[in-house]
Amino acid sequence: MMKTLTVTLEDRSYPIYIGSGLLSRTKLLAQHIQNKEVCIVTNTTVSPLYLKKLTASLADNFHCEVVVLPDGEQYKSLTELNQIFDQLLRSQFSRQVTLIALGGGVIGDMTGFAAACYQRGVPFIQIPTTLLSQVDSSVGGKTAVNHALGKNMIGAFYQPECVIADTNTLNTLDDRQLSSGLAEVIKYGLINDFIFFEWLEKNIEKLRSRDENLLAEAIERSCNNKAIIVAKDEREQGVRALLNLGHTFGHAIETGMGYGEVLHGEAIAIGMMMAVDLSLRLRWLSAPDAERIKQLFVAAGLPVEVPSEMSETDFMSLMAVDKKVQDGVIRLVLLKGIGQAVLSDDYGASLLSETLTHYTNHSK
Amino acid sequence: MMKTLTVTLEDRSYPIYIGSGLLSRTKLLAQHIQNKEVCIVTNTTVSPLYLKKLTASLADNFHCEVVVLPDGEQYKSLTELNQIFDQLLRSQFSRQVTLIALGGGVIGDMTGFAAACYQRGVPFIQIPTTLLSQVDSSVGGKTAVNHALGKNMIGAFYQPECVIADTNTLNTLDDRQLSSGLAEVIKYGLINDFIFFEWLEKNIEKLRSRDENLLAEAIERSCNNKAIIVAKDEREQGVRALLNLGHTFGHAIETGMGYGEVLHGEAIAIGMMMAVDLSLRLRWLSAPDAERIKQLFVAAGLPVEVPSEMSETDFMSLMAVDKKVQDGVIRLVLLKGIGQAVLSDDYGASLLSETLTHYTNHSK
Numbered sequence: 001m002m003k004t005l006t007v008t009l010e011d012r013s014y015p016i017y018i019g020s021g022l023l024s025r026t027k028l029l030a031q032h033i034q035n036k037e038v039c040i041v042t043n044t045t046v047s048p049l050y051l052k053k054l055t056a057s058l059a060d061n062f063h064c065e066v067v068v069l070p071d072g073e074q075y076k077s078l079t080e081l082n083q084i085f086d087q088l089l090r091s092q093f094s095r096q097v098t099l100i101a102l103g104g105g106v107i108g109d110m111t112g113f114a115a116a117c118y119q120r121g122v123p124f125i126q127i128p129t130t131l132l133s134q135v136d137s138s139v140g141g142k143t144a145v146n147h148a149l150g151k152n153m154i155g156a157f158y159q160p161e162c163v164i165a166d167t168n169t170l171n172t173l174d175d176r177q178l179s180s181g182l183a184e185v186i187k188y189g190l191i192n193d194f195i196f197f198e199w200l201e202k203n204i205e206k207l208r209s210r211d212e213n214l215l216a217e218a219i220e221r222s223c224n225n226k227a228i229i230v231a232k233d234e235r236e237q238g239v240r241a242l243l244n245l246g247h248t249f250g251h252a253i254e255t256g257m258g259y260g261e262v263l264h265g266e267a268i269a270i271g272m273m274m275a276v277d278l279s280l281r282l283r284w285l286s287a288p289d290a291e292r293i294k295q296l297f298v299a300a301g302l303p304v305e306v307p308s309e310m311s312e313t314d315f316m317s318l319m320a321v322d323k324k325v326q327d328g329v330i331r332l333v334l335l336k337g338i339g340q341a342v343l344s345d346d347y348g349a350s351l352l353s354e355t356l357t358h359y360t361n362h363s364k
Numbered sequence: 365m366m367k368t369l370t371v372t373l374e375d376r377s378y379p380i381y382i383g384s385g386l387l388s389r390t391k392l393l394a395q396h397i398q399n400k401e402v403c404i405v406t407n408t409t410v411s412p413l414y415l416k417k418l419t420a421s422l423a424d425n426f427h428c429e430v431v432v433l434p435d436g437e438q439y440k441s442l443t444e445l446n447q448i449f450d451q452l453l454r455s456q457f458s459r460q461v462t463l464i465a466l467g468g469g470v471i472g473d474m475t476g477f478a479a480a481c482y483q484r485g486v487p488f489i490q491i492p493t494t495l496l497s498q499v500d501s502s503v504g505g506k507t508a509v510n511h512a513l514g515k516n517m518i519g520a521f522y523q524p525e526c527v528i529a530d531t532n533t534l535n536t537l538d539d540r541q542l543s544s545g546l547a548e549v550i551k552y553g554l555i556n557d558f559i560f561f562e563w564l565e566k567n568i569e570k571l572r573s574r575d576e577n578l579l580a581e582a583i584e585r586s587c588n589n590k591a592i593i594v595a596k597d598e599r600e601q602g603v604r605a606l607l608n609l610g611h612t613f614g615h616a617i618e619t620g621m622g623y624g625e626v627l628h629g630e631a632i633a634i635g636m637m638m639a640v641d642l643s644l645r646l647r648w649l650s651a652p653d654a655e656r657i658k659q660l661f662v663a664a665g666l667p668v669e670v671p672s673e674m675s676e677t678d679f680m681s682l683m684a685v686d687k688k689v690q691d692g693v694i695r696l697v698l699l700k701g702i703g704q705a706v707l708s709d710d711y712g713a714s715l716l717s718e719t720l721t722h723y724t725n726h727s728k
Contacts, residue, residue: 035691036691078442078445078446081442082442082511085511085517085518086511086513089511089513089514089517089685090513092684092685092689094685094687094689094690094692095687095689095690096690096691116520117481117518117519117520118517118518119517119519119687120506120508120519120520120521120599120687121520121521121599142484144484147446147449147450147453149450149453149454150453153449153453153482153483154449154481154482155481155483155484156480156481156484156485156520157484157485235484235485320456321453321456321458323458323459323483323484325456325458325459326458326459326460327399327400327460328458
């Protein structure tokens, strides 16, 4: 069974295919490749699992090369990006080459950015193999690499030809990675889908035990939520910023702890709890709702406390380079209820400071 | 006196200002800066000459930081690009920062690409200080860095807010750099402006002796030629490829000799002569016209012979990664007359080989 969603962006519109066993469906993939030249980018963890399946389906009809990068957020840098360019140029691949990202969010972000830059832009396809990348990073055209001083600071808005989410790939994901993906799934409920939030409360145990149908439904509902927002605001001039719920705090944790120490979903789960805490202090959110959100994160196997290494000062300096800073003020995504996220800069510095103090007072 | 041209590209349209003393006209520049944050990117050659003038005009109203890069095509790489990101992040500059490129084509290309990538895109302004960048690279939104295996292979189409060409800056240009710029000027005559070609034949001596009015006119006519072509075809799907006359051969020379050994204008002058030679062998161009073109390059102080280090094999392998390669065939810009450039892949491999043999037979 396969479900198809569409991200509607004028001449950059594209389909998201969701289903089990899609990796072997050659025609599905091949119809989105414009030319003979294909370069698959993957990592050392994913390649033993799925690379053969993919190359087998392509080998007969395409000149197919592969780049295998090391696995982990710490390798999402300009240095590793250059390895993709090395391979493309060694293969003398032209402006007609199609890049295929086979892996999680790091591979998707890097491959997309490489595609945006190679010869000033070539087509690419997303084949996300983690829950996190299937529900979030593979959809919407945000591509980037990290810089030592800030996450995703170097990148481009660049849309793929299609996204192919094969739910079978989730079977090889470890539990920690699965929970990390669930953080982004829960995020959609918190932002603007209370009904989905309640559905997640009800089904969180079955999702963690990898019920195939429920996972497919969670992916579809997440992608659908994201596709609607991206279609309204491709370049994050407005409503798209809501998708960053928990990310300003979360990116500070990822950068501050060193890339790869804390998984992205874990960092933004903590970040969402910090946004919840600030929303509570603002009396925008009720205490029972805040507790309800915390319980769902805990049930999803996610952390809800800031790592003890992080201080309030760390947060302030790392958050100052967030992409949502405008005129020197950090704009934050906060909650006026479950399913009601708002972008705000009128939270008051003192309440933000209280939240940071509370979360970094590790002796509490 | 100031002339203003417009590059017409819907919501990405922008003005080109040409005139003497524009660097000191604060308001001209300031009206194109959207926010308080400004980062000037320049190099070690240009900064002692013009940086103070520029910062003096900005210091009162903006938070202005500076990145000074080493001078030369060999530094147009991802490594040096990262120095710009380092400075932007150290300064905690937001998505509202405006980057200003103060320098020649290398600085313009790198600053533009940095602007395209920083936080997925921030505004930038071109202040070209060489003839070559004033007539070519600052206009049209092609940005890039080089890769060891190919020139301008990593980049983006990204338009500036405006281009400010202060003709006074040409006074500090050495003769070799001035001639290099004239190569791109002559190119416009060859592509589609026979009247301009004749004007150049008549005025080449005075241009080399830096007659201010004639240089301003040459810049205006060149930019006007380019603006018309870019407006028709921003992303080089068609007619814009004609602007690459001499560039497929020229890039091979630049990459093969090592970046910085041969100036860009010198390399493409040789490249244009190779295109002329192939056009002659195809009987598309007459021998007197070919000779006339050669004489203009010589009069402009430009080389017309391939460096003795380059072999036919070098050309073939380096040209194979050219951005105009399609379905394995190198498309070349050739001449059907002075002022009549065409993009062609039906020149025949054997005639191309004859041209390469002729130009790389260094004992001839």
